Amino acid sequence: MNDYKVKDINQAEFGRKEISLAETEMPGLMALRKEYKGKFPLKGARILGCLHMTIQTAVLIETLVELGAEVRWSSCNIFSTQDHAAAA
Numbered sequence: 001m002n003d004y005k006v007k008d009i010n011q012a013e014f015g016r017k018e019i020s021l022a023e024t025e026m027p028g029l030m031a032l033r034k035e036y037k038g039k040f041p042l043k044g045a046r047i048l049g050c051l052h053m054t055i056q057t058a059v060l061i062e063t064l065v066e067l068g069a070e071v072r073w074s075s076c077n078i079f080s081t082q083d084h085a086a087a088a
Contacts, residue, residue, distance in 0.1 A: 006086045015058070015088025022055045029063045040068030049073045052080040058088060 023030055047064055051057055053075035064071050075081045 007081075007083045009087050011084040012087040015055070015082075015084035015086075018055045018084060019058050019062070019088055022059050026056065026059050029059055033063055033066050036067055043068035045069040047071050050076045052077055053086050054080070054082050055085045058085045 042064060045068070047069045049057075049061070049071070050073070053073070057073075061071055061073055075086065
């Protein structure tokens with residue numbers, strides 16, 4: 001059983017493409033990933049977030065995970081959720 005719920009998991013491929021594009025527009029987060037690659041400064045951190053689930057939020061979440069954090073996320077508004085971002 002999955003511990004997540006998304007409207008349409010079939011949108012994940014499109015979401016991944018959008019995330020890749022957004023990463024090029026978010027140099028601060030990409031610099032953090034590069035600087036701390038393999039060091040896991042957030043190892044042991046448990047982060048819970050509730051924010052609009054957009055492609056940009058997905059980049060933030062993936063950055064936190066790459067830095068070693070355990071992340072759980074909930075969208076704060078069903079009308080602002082980008083389904084392809086949630087699926088990815």
